[in-house]
Amino acid sequence: MTPEEKKVFMDKIHAFVGMEMAPPTKGPDDVNKAMIRHWCEVMGDANPVYTDEAFAKASSKGSIIAPPAMLQAWSLEGYPMHSPSKDEALLDNQRKLHKVFDDHGYTGVLGTNCTQEYFRDLKPGDQVIAHTVIDSISEEKATQRGIGHFIETVTRFTDQNGEKVGEMRFRVLKFIPNESNKVESAKDEGKPEVPTRIASPRGHDNAWWWQQVDKGVVPIQRCKNCQTLRHPPRSMCGECQSIEWDFIESKLEGEVFSFVELHYPKFPGYQYPLICAVISLGEGTRIVSNIVGCKPEDVKIGMKVKGKVEQVDEKTMLPQFYPA
Amino acid sequence: MAANFKDKAAIVGIANTDFSKNSGRSETQLAAECVAAALRDAGLKPSDVDGMTTFTMDTNDEIEVARAVGIGDLSFYSRVPHGGGAGTGLIHQAVMAIASGAAEVVVCYRALNGRSGHRFSSGVSGAITTADALHWGWYTPYGLLTPASWVAMYTQRYMHITGATKDSLFEVAWTTRNHAATNPAAFFYGKTFDRAEYDAQKKIVDPLSLYDCCQESDGGSCVILTTPERARDLKQPGVLVKGVGQAAAANMESMTSFYRPEIAAIPSMDLAAQQAYAQSGLTPDDIDAAIIYDAFSSIVHWQLESWGFCKKGEAHDFIMDGSLRLDGRLPFNTHGGQLSEAYIHGVNGIVEATKLVRGTSVNQPKKTVNHALVTSGVGVPTGGAILGKM
Structure with missing residues (x-):
């Protein structure tokens, strides 16, 4: 968003502050024993004052009460909330507000806090009506999930006599999901991935090198000013301080300068036996790569090698070197 | 006590890059550009620089910027933490370094894509492509993922060039284990091994096997320093720092300096040794015992050469002569080292070196220890200190 677009967006969302989320809503059912019993079973709450008539009668409550934490349950609209109207005009204000966020990329939603206060016990036969107001929208916040805004609603619960029985503050985060979170959720949904080699991150100074490798070319960076070759790539020439550079394509002819055989630990995505080597290229630079196409015990320092770019797994193109 | 900073250093070159919302280039390039421009402003060459300091929060490693700009040997580099609170901290670092002679020309820098790249307003979430992450990216796709693998690469080359064999790697590991066996504080207390067991x-990574690799340990180590005057009034006999060197030699990468003309040595430790000897006026002959950083057995060889206990390439013979044993020329790692006492990143070695000079090591050599050497980890920019009797 440009600063101007951002301002329009902020004005739009702040227009919702102070609005009733929807007309006062009453759930389909009054307070009743069946829903209390279901809730207690699910929550593992064995307090007999919620379910045992005889116990409740003998207690200070005098009869069965609803668990206070069920406060909101009595006003929820139930399953229909999962299929809101397609007609935008019929949406409640909270959904309209969320849609403004969605339309600006804040597609993520996360409930973050909920606090409730209870003013009297609810008993079977009571009615609960929720009056919800969009109380505040925070400034932009940076969170681990992504950049977003906290929306806080305040719900006042009243009974059949209009008496206030409880209050709730509820905060949700509407956010632009981080890329990393997207990757995680994609992993969750798809089939288990076959592990691949740990790829190099691609930044400003090295992505071009890996992009060439993806195309089958192993480049060597060259200073445009003094023609000095350098590897790994760097943004400036250490000889003449020029930041102008191009590259040549390596012939991938060289010899083993040093090498190791990796035994332990073995990492998923790598094929063992595995030889890593520092290779002195004919062009004069060195490169770290793998030696393949021979037995590990046949690799020697000084051995002549010839390389080519190969696809080593589903995702990875790499230079690999063979005995010449 | 006021620091003796007055008139010790002056600002002689300044530069900014352009300021924008989208630089279109890497943070490393921004760092290199402003450093090069300030050098031009001052009329200095990159090779004049021997010190660098920046923010801990900066993503541009000193050694990465040094290589980009063509700066050579570094004898001072530091980081100042705490975000924006570090600003004048860089000047503080530079003045200290210059006043003490640790460095003569210190570059202070900070470069970031604070708008187009990682924004502090976005919190700590999201992928951050640091110079460090890019550096490891030249190795991880091939499977070179562990410290053992990086050290083994140098070791293979060293053995090839010098003819050193596993015999001297065994001798190093075996000697530390013997010392640990008589050190109740050591993990391997009471547990020796023989060649067959080795x-x-x-x-692990050929040519390194399990007993060539240090432990992984939980623990803490601490040393407290004060002035010699104050030390005289304290309970324990003081142990003086006679010399201490810090060094990242030219063309340095963290653990993977595979691009120098020769890799069968560690030039950074050469540089650290030169400094410590020059400061102290001592020579290798003056060193009576040593705590040599031993994350891996083979790294002891190169350090013995760096500190001049033997000639380059001759550590194998020096070791095979029994020099590192308690009754040898240079009793070493009398606590068991990191191979056999504990891996506390070498600070347990500083404790032990101090004990050697005090004369209180659990494995105190029979001879008098006037001076003991203690070194830092190698493969990374490193250092070493010579401790002596007061």
């Missing part, structure tokens, strides 16, 4: 261990 040879039977699994290979």
